[in-house]
Amino acid sequence: MATRPQKARKLLLLWMDSAMALQAVVFVVVIVQHALNGRIGALQAAVALAGQLGFFGLFPFLLSEAYDARPRPTLKLLIAGVCTAVAMLIVPNHSADMPTWLAASALWLSTAALYLPLIATVCLSVVVVGLVSGYVVLVTGAAWPGVLIPEVFSTVLTIGCMLLWRWIWWAIRDAHDGKEAKARLAVSEERLRFARDLHDLLGHSLSVITLKSELAAKLATKDEARAAAEMAEVRHLAAESLAEVRLAVDGYRTLDLDEELSGVRAALEAAGARCVIDARAEDLSPTARTLLAWAVREGATNVLKHSKAERCTITIDGGVLEMRNDGVNGRSSVPGNGLHGLSERLVTAGGSFSAEPTPTGEFVLRAAVPT
Structure with a gap:
């Protein structure tokens, strides 16, 4: 396109x-x-x-x-x-x-x-x-x-x-x-930040775990009680590290719905597709807003990669998202990995998901989240 x-x-x-x-x-x-x-x-x-x-x-x-x-x-x-x-x-x-x-x-x-x-x-x-x-x-x-x-x-x-x-x-x-270069730079900076955060989280913990594991191995034949204590400390450090990593990943997985809508509008319009947004999601819980943000991101990615849309409408009302675009290419639509993963995410959270072309020549994505 x-x-x-x-x-x-x-x-x-x-x-x-x-x-x-x-x-x-x-x-x-x-x-x-x-x-x-x-x-x-x-x-x-x-x-x-x-x-x-x-x-x-x-x-x-x-x-x-x-x-x-x-x-x-x-x-x-x-x-x-x-x-x-x-x-x-x-x-x-x-x-x-x-x-x-x-x-x-x-x-x-x-x-x-x-x-x-x-x-x-x-x-x-x-x-x-x-x-x-x-x-x-x-x-x-x-x-x-x-x-x-x-x-x-x-x-x-x-x-x-x-x-x-x-x-x-x-x-x-x-x-x-310049806009495309800025987007690529933002992605690269985010990757570097993620790598730096992981290093800061795991670097010290893994170093201590390595040293204590080596010490426990040396003490195993000399002082079993102290070796057991060292291994218990290793297990405690490993559990703490795992919790920190999960917390960091959850932070990366949290999306802001308003920012996602703004970014999707800019991306679609830069690709030549007019984007109309009507979102009423102020009363939704943070979890529901995050799920809808993921649905908006994946739906926009699907439009950019697999269609030649000139118009896309995004409507959010009462925990229900509907994305329509006029870029159906006439071929049978098979959901890709992104839509399949989004469907699993929504169903696991207690919501519903569907994405299919309509007889009027549009492609409609619907996602409902528990409110």
């Missing part, structure tokens, strides 16, 4: 490709009008049309590659410039697609250096705009201001818009990547 940044990229590219397609139609109409009015011959019109179609045919590929990375100028960019130059030489007044080519060049001239893209774009634009304006003035006899000012304005506006739109896409992409 496409993520929200991927959808944003497709929308931006579709928007600009549609604008270029409309511009291509206008330019083709202009060339045809010149041919019908006898200003250019049929062969010239065919060459101009071929140049225009070549440029606008290459432009979507140039744009897509420029949005994916920071490419270097290649043969495609040169061919696109030749195509638009051919059309301009045949129809001098038809030079409005030169700013578009300059905008594509600005995207492709991006490098790691800070000011090099700006300097290269400005220099290239000055040269191209100057040559184009001079050629139009020379051939048509038009006044310099009437040609140069529109060319400069169109070039600056087109390049600025192209760079701005790509910058917006890169900002969206970097924000999404």
Whole structure:
């Protein structure tokens, strides 16, 4: 399923490709009008049309590659410039697609250096705009201001818009990547914290147990009473360590329902699925809220891993959780290990669980906990 940044990229590219397609139609109409009015011959019109179609045919590929990375100028960019130059030489007044080519060049001239893209774009634009304006003035006899000012304005506006739109896409992409990196970092930090806590809990106890066990083994043949006392102490330390570990694990197993709902909403919406939550669980016991939090987490994981949902609703009322999503893929649904484990957890606690697709094309997870 496409993520929200991927959808944003497709929308931006579709928007600009549609604008270029409309511009291509206008330019083709202009060339045809010149041919019908006898200003250019049929062969010239065919060459101009071929140049225009070549440029606008290459432009979507140039744009897509420029949005994916920071490419270097290649043969495609040169061919696109030749195509638009051919059309301009045949129809001098038809030079409005030169700013578009300059905008594509600005995207492709991006490098790691800070000011090099700006300097290269400005220099290239000055040269191209100057040559184009001079050629139009020379051939048509038009006044310099009437040609140069529109060319400069169109070039600056087109390049600025192209760079701005790509910058917006890169900002969206970097924000999404940063969010994923933050989530991975949080998981890693939690693992480190768990490992550190276990070391603090068991390191000292196990060291003492090891020493006392060695001492008891040495005393077994010399002082049976003292050896028995040492082994009793070992058993006591082992029981204390086991209790501490169980207490620590229970602490890790305790989930906060409100935090889980907030996290699930963020995860689902980041994946492109609208999440609507209606939760009334203030009167539930801490145990019931923890069970529902586990059900919410596993249900959201199931949506993210096994569906292409665009909408998910989460309702909690009176100890009953219902999660609905519209991402049923049409295949027979077999509960995975996560849902099976959740079912066992709820049934053991005295609740109930079900997860199945509906005839209306939804997947519904229901979990009830004792109140």
